[in-house]
Amino acid sequence: xxxxxxxxxxxxxxxxxxxxxxxxxxxxxxxxxxxxxxxxxxxxxxxxxxxxxxxxxxxxxxxxxxxxxxxxxxxxxxxxxxxxxxxxxxxxxxxxxxxxxxxxxxxxxxxxxxxxxxxxxxxxxxxxxxxxxx
Amino acid sequence: xxxxxxxxxxxxxxxxxxxxxxxxxxxxxxxxxxxxxxxxxxxxxxxxxxxxxxxxxxxxxxxxxxxxxxxxxxxxxxxxxxxxxxxxxxxxxxxxxxxxxxxxxxxxxxxxxxxxxxxxxxxxxxxxxxxxxxxxxxxxxxxxxxxxxxxxxxxxxxxxxxxxxxxxxxxxxxx
Numbered sequence: 487x488x489x490x491x492x493x494x495x496x497x498x499x500x501x502x503x504x505x506x507x508x509x510x511x512x513x514x515x516x517x518x519x520x521x522x523x524x525x526x527x528x529x530x531x532x533x534x535x536x537x538x539x540x541x542x543x544x545x546x547x548x549x550x551x552x553x554x555x556x557x558x559x560x561x562x563x564x565x566x567x568x569x570x571x572x573x574x575x576x577x578x579x580x581x582x583x584x585x586x587x588x589x590x591x592x593x594x595x596x597x598x599x600x601x602x603x604x605x606x607x608x609x610x611x612x613x614x615x616x617x618x619x620x
Numbered sequence: 621x622x623x624x625x626x627x628x629x630x631x632x633x634x635x636x637x638x639x640x641x642x643x644x645x646x647x648x649x650x651x652x653x654x655x656x657x658x659x660x661x662x663x664x665x666x667x668x669x670x671x672x673x674x675x676x677x678x679x680x681x682x683x684x685x686x687x688x689x690x691x692x693x694x695x696x697x698x699x700x701x702x703x704x705x706x707x708x709x710x711x712x713x714x715x716x717x718x719x720x721x722x723x724x725x726x727x728x729x730x731x732x733x734x735x736x737x738x739x740x741x742x743x744x745x746x747x748x749x750x751x752x753x754x755x756x757x758x759x760x761x762x763x764x765x766x767x768x769x770x771x772x773x774x775x776x777x778x779x780x781x782x783x784x785x786x787x788x789x790x791x792x793x794x795x
Contacts, residue, residue, distance in 0.1 A: 494717065494720050494721050494724060496713060496717060496743075497713075497714065497717070500712045500713055500714070501747060503712055504712060504744055504747050504748060504751075505747070505748075505751050507748070508686075508748050508751055508752060509751060509755060512764055513755060513758070513759075513764050513765075513766060514764070514765055514766065515751075515754075515765070515766045516765055516766065516767050516768065518767075518768050519754070519766050519767050519768045519770065519771055522768050522771050522787075522788060523747060523750060523751065523754075523771065525787055525788075526746075526747070526750055526771075526784055526787060526788065527743050527746060527747050528721055529783065529784055529787050530742070530743055530746045530783075531718060531721045531722065531739055531742075531743055532721060532722075532724065532725060533783050534739065534742060535721070535722040535725055535728055535739065536725050536727065536728070538735070539725065539727045539728045539729075540727075543727075548729055548730050549729075549730040549731065549732050550722075550728065550730065550731050550732060550735050551732045551734075551735065552732065552734050552735060552738055554735075555735055555738045555739065555742075556738075559742065562783075563670060563780065564670075564742070564746075564780070565667045565668070565669075565670065566667055566668045566670060566671055566687060567742050567745055567746075568667065569667070569691070569694060570690055570694065570741065570745065571738050571741055571742060573694050574737060574738060574741050575734060575738065578734050578737060579734075
């Protein structure tokens with residue numbers, strides 16, 4: 487199990503994207519330095535998840551929830567991160583609701599895909615003919 | 621996981637209540653190192669007090685400005701098509717990978733659906749911060765390639781990086 491810890495890393499291209507977003511194009515990291523950056527990111531995640539796990543345990547919860555992540559950041563004195571994460575959370579929860587509404591509409595129709603396609607085509611046809619009547 | 625019954629707006633209001641207080645007065649200034657953000661009615665607690673820690677002059681200003689821009693984005697995101705709306709969808713770091721990292725800790729058992737998304741964002745911000753700080757070191761030596769030693773030096777300026785002490789060797793010779 488200990489060996490696995492060495493193997494998990496973040497994709498270089500993705501980290502490079504993050505770097506490029508902030509760094510002016512004429513600056514770049516040496517390969518070694520970028521790998522060090524990746525290692526730091528991994529270590530950050532590990533430290534944060536360890537603390538978040540502790541926060542969950544403090545509430546006798548088995549699942550690490552978003553509030554535990556927030557608490558962990560505060561415990562570790564990364565308070566400045568909190569407002570942005572809260573914003574992400576709000577956006578995420580909002581989109582989840584939209585997704586649920588959309589999914590249930592489809593599932594509850596009880597129609598096969600062919601039937602749905604046929605109905606869709608019918609609707610298009612109707613609206614086309616409405617336009618042509620103008 | 622609990623189902624959220626509140627409307628989107630109510631939730632946002634609740635979650636951002638703290639943030640909103642900060643938002644209205646947000647104006648991180650370099651007044652003798654004292655930042656002016658306060659959180660609600662509590663005893664003076666400045667959420668952004670660590671921003672730019674250990675840095676001075678233009679470098680400190682740069683960090684403060686970065687965080688200021690992030691805050692501005694939060695505040696301007698009640699309209700659709702905001703930056704944050706896409707952030708959690710096109711989050712860069714792969715969630716499966718993040719979950720894997722988390723699970724290397726045996727104490728970590730179950731993880732809610734949104735937790736990896738928060739980790740991805742936090743990690744992204746952290747990497748960005750470290751990049752900026754390493755840049756400050758390289759730039760002050762008029763170099764354009766950021767080296768391991770620049771990162772090592774950047775880490776020493778703030779205790780927020782203490783947890784990296786085993787990962788990054790300090791006192792690397794400058795190349």
